[in-house]
Structures are given as structure tokens and as C-alpha cells.
Amino acid sequence: MAAAAGGATTSTRRGPGGGGRPMDDENLTFETSAGVEVVGSFDAMGIREDLLRGIYGYGFEKPSAIQQRAVIPIITGRDVIAQAQSGTGKTSMISLSVCQVIETNVHEVQALILSPTRELATQTERVMQAVGNFMSVSVHACVGGKSIGEDIRKLESGVHVVSGTPGRVCDMIKRRTLRTRAIKLLVLDEADEMLSRGFKDQIYDVYRYLPPELQVRL
Numbered sequence: 001m002a003a004a005a006g007g008a009t010t011s012t013r014r015g016p017g018g019g020g021r022p023m024d025d026e027n028l029t030f031e032t033s034a035g036v037e038v039v040g041s042f043d044a045m046g047i048r049e050d051l052l053r054g055i056y057g058y059g060f061e062k063p064s065a066i067q068q069r070a071v072i073p074i075i076t077g078r079d080v081i082a083q084a085q086s087g088t089g090k091t092s093m094i095s096l097s098v099c100q101v102i103e104t105n106v107h108e109v110q111a112l113i114l115s116p117t118r119e120l121a122t123q124t125e126r127v128m129q130a131v132g133n134f135m136s137v138s139v140h141a142c143v144g145g146k147s148i149g150e151d152i153r154k155l156e157s158g159v160h161v162v163s164g165t166p167g168r169v170c171d172m173i174k175r176r177t178l179r180t181r182a183i184k185l186l187v188l189d190e191a192d193e194m195l196s197r198g199f200k201d202q203i204y205d206v207y208r209y210l211p212p213e214l215q216v217r218l
């Protein structure tokens with residue numbers, strides 16, 4: 001794994017809890033690595049047009065503080081650690097950054113997001129489908145407790161992004177149903193929570209199957 005290059009650290013309070021209202025996080029304290037730019041609008045981030053339409057259509061007008069700092073490093077291919085409290089826009093940040101790096105004409109899994117819970121993995125799938133609505137991004141939540149047959153069918157039909165829990169994702173990779181050769185971005189959402197839930201070995205197992213030139217986002 002390459003060294004983390006861009007980090008954003010903050011202590012925050014919760015956001016408004018709904019898309020459409022600007023997030024009230026202007027007064028937060030941030031620590032960022034040298035060279036991390038703060039970009040105050042989605043327009044200035046170099047985001048593709050069809051994704052921008054999706055972001056504005058979802059009701060976001062302005063990036064939240066963590067989004068202002070972490071989106072550019074992620075979409076420009078740096079390894080990133082971004083840390084902020086719940087409700088500050090991390091899930092949305094992951095969703096829109098992942099959409100930006102996907103080439104929709106390539107019908108292979110290009111980004112893998114691992115989350116500690118089924119709910120979080122499914123929530124990320126939903127946000128990504130919403131912001132990626134105009135760019136035809138195909139996302140699949142690959143989580144325990146759901147039909148394996150349905151996972152196989154969906155993955156074989158060709159998806160761009162998998163948002164899943166480590167156990168089921170690992171299972172799908174070992175069955176060779178989830179093909180990893182085109183994956184360029186790995187996101188470990190709530191990485192600390194995944195480690196404390198004992199997913200370390202499964203995450204490492206997944207990681208071993210990924211291409212060596214992979215970008216990592218925690």
C-alpha cells in the first residue's frame with residue numbers, strides 16, 4: 001500500500017441530516033497535509049458535467065468542509081486519509097469522488113468501497129446512484145444477508161462500483177465473480193470501525209487480490 005499523501009483531520013459537529021441544505025460547518029477546525037487545496041465550489045473541482053448535474057440535482061449547492069479538502073486529492077489519484085465526525089458529508093464525498101473516477105464505457109468493476117455494516121454499504125450505493133444518475137454509473141451493494149445468486153447475477157451483468165461488507169466481497173472475489181483486474185480505487189469507509197469489528201484479515205485478503213497500482217482512500 002502506498003503511503004498516505006493527503007489527509008484532512010477535523011473535530012466536527014453533525015451536519016443538517018438531509019441533502020439540499022448547505023452544511024453549516026464553516027467554523028470547524030481542520031488539519032490538512034501540506035499541498036491540500038481548499039476548493040469552495042463543486043464547479044471549481046473539475047468534476048464531469050453529467051456528475052455535476054447529479055450533485056446539484058440531489059440538492060447539494062456547495063461542498064461541505066471535508067468535501068472541500070478531500071475530493072480533489074481523491075480524484076487526482078492521491079492516496080488519502082480523511083477523518084471527520086459523523087454527518088459532515090463523508091459518505092457523499094466518497095460517492096461523488098468515486099463517480100468522478102469511473103469510466104462508464106468500461107464495463108468492469110473500477111472502484112471498491114468496503115464498509116463495516118450492511119446499512120452503510122447500502123447507503124453509499126444509494127447516494128452514488130443518486131449523484132451518478134445522469135452518468136449511468138452502475139453500482140452494486142455486495143453485502144452479507146442478501147441472496148448470493150442475486151450478487152452473482154448482478155456482478156456478471158457488469159457493474160462499475162461495488163460497495164460492500166468485507167466478508168461478502170471477499171467471498172465474491174474468491175469465487176471469481178467479482179473481477180478485480182480493473183479496480184483502481186479502494187475506499188475503506190470507517191476503517192477504524194472495520195478494524196475494531198475484526199475485519200482486518202478479510203480486508204487484507206481482499207487487498208491481496210487487487211492490482212498493485214491501486215489508489216487507497218481511508
Ligand SMILES: Nc1ncnc2c1ncn2[C@@H]1O[C@H](COP(=O)(O)OP(=O)(O)OP(=O)(O)O)[C@@H](O)[C@H]1O
Binds near residue numbers: 019021061067085091
Ligand atoms: N455538500 C452538501 N450540501 C448539502 N448537504 C449535504 C452535503 N454533503 C452531505 N450532505 C447531507 O448531509 C448529511 C450527512 O452527509 P453524509 O451522510 O455524506 O455524511 P457522513 O459524514 O458520512 O455521515 P454519517 O457518518 O452520519 O453517515 C446527508 O443528509 C447528506 O445528504
